[in-house]
Amino acid sequence: MLVINARLSEKSQQGYQKVAKLTHIIMRSITVLASHNKTDAERFIELGLEASKSHVTGSIKFDITPSDEQLAKVLNLKKLYNSNEDNNDERFVWVAGSTHPVEHELVLSAHQELLKKQPNALLIIAPRHPEQFDKVGELLTQSPLSFSRRSQNNYNNEQVLLADTLGELQCLYGAANVSFIGGSLIRRGGHNPLESAAFSVGVITGPHTYNFDHVYPELIKLKGAVMVDNNDELAKQLITFSQNTKACQTLGIKAVQCVAKNQGAIQKTLTIINQYLEPKP
Structure with missing residues (x-):
């Protein structure tokens, strides 16, 4: 055996x-x-x-390399979401991937704080489970945030894009400046940060990462990820990265270097x- x-x-x-x-x-x-x-x-x-x-x-999970098809899709997504048509400025884009109930609200709250400092910022929120798509849509409807759904393909510079499609999360990570990996602000043990790191996009995580305790220590040690304790710290970290693009880029470089080192x-x-x-x- x-x-x-x-x-x-x-x-x-x-x-x-x-x-x-x-x-x-x-x-x-x-x-x-x-x-x-x-x-x-x-x-x-x-x-x-x-x-x-x-x-x-x-870990076999480190043996992840974006395909040419994925990289081409990332470029198209960046054209769609990383610039503001009103003034042609590049936007600060962050993805909250694989979020869970309660965490959805925490992420939306953090984004509202970010918008106070970076009115041009875009959040792409991708709930972990498809049955949460409409529930997050309802949360957004009840919030002051403008949003559109990825599935409807009618984005018009809204503050939030609800990623209510399947099979696109890795490429959406690749189109972002930084990612937050869900299941970590609540006690769900976190999800795979390497799907973001492989695209040279650095990671922010909450404290609950026990499902990936074979990955996060190395990623944090090599400075490809940062850990926050709550949504207030998440908002502060996002503001820091939005105001310091070099630090954000360095986080992404360190993240992909960590992936390569452990393959x-x-x-x-x-x-x-x-x-x-x-x-x-």
Whole structure:
């Protein structure tokens, strides 16, 4: 049995320890295990995996590269949304991706604060689940913010674009100056920041990132992401980046450098797998 792209949180390890005898049997049945990082590998070993069967290959999630088709779409999106037709000024654009209930409101509040300093700013909000599209639309209708829906393709310099389409989030990230990754201002554990980082767009995240604790520490350490504790701090960070484009660009450069630095997990994993697929003499 080969286990690839393996992760094991401290909480999960504690759960497996409650059925230690069964867990030990499972660990002993593993032929080889390819883990995200050294910490997770050590947790598997503590549960009974033989150390010689453990390999640290990194996370496959880092092996993300925008396609030519995606890059072309990003250019078109920038033409649509990154300039104001009224005065031809470039807009500060930020994407709030994969947002959840309660978080929608926090994001809209942060954008209203940003608009006080940058009246030209655009928020592209992409709810995590399609059933939230109309609910966010209702929130926007009840707010003082002007908005349009991506699905209706009738954008006219509104303050908010509701991304109520599927399969476009990565490219929308690519069209932004900076991104906020949802599920992190509330206790949902966050979502994948590398979808933004791969497009050289830096990341802002809330404090709840446990679903990606194998990604965020590296991204923050290499200065491709910043963490905020609440929507007030989110607004302040957005204002800072909108007023300092060089700092915003540097965040994006550091983000894509982090992705490049950690790539290679797929090839390392394939090398391990091939050792067991090749016919023995």
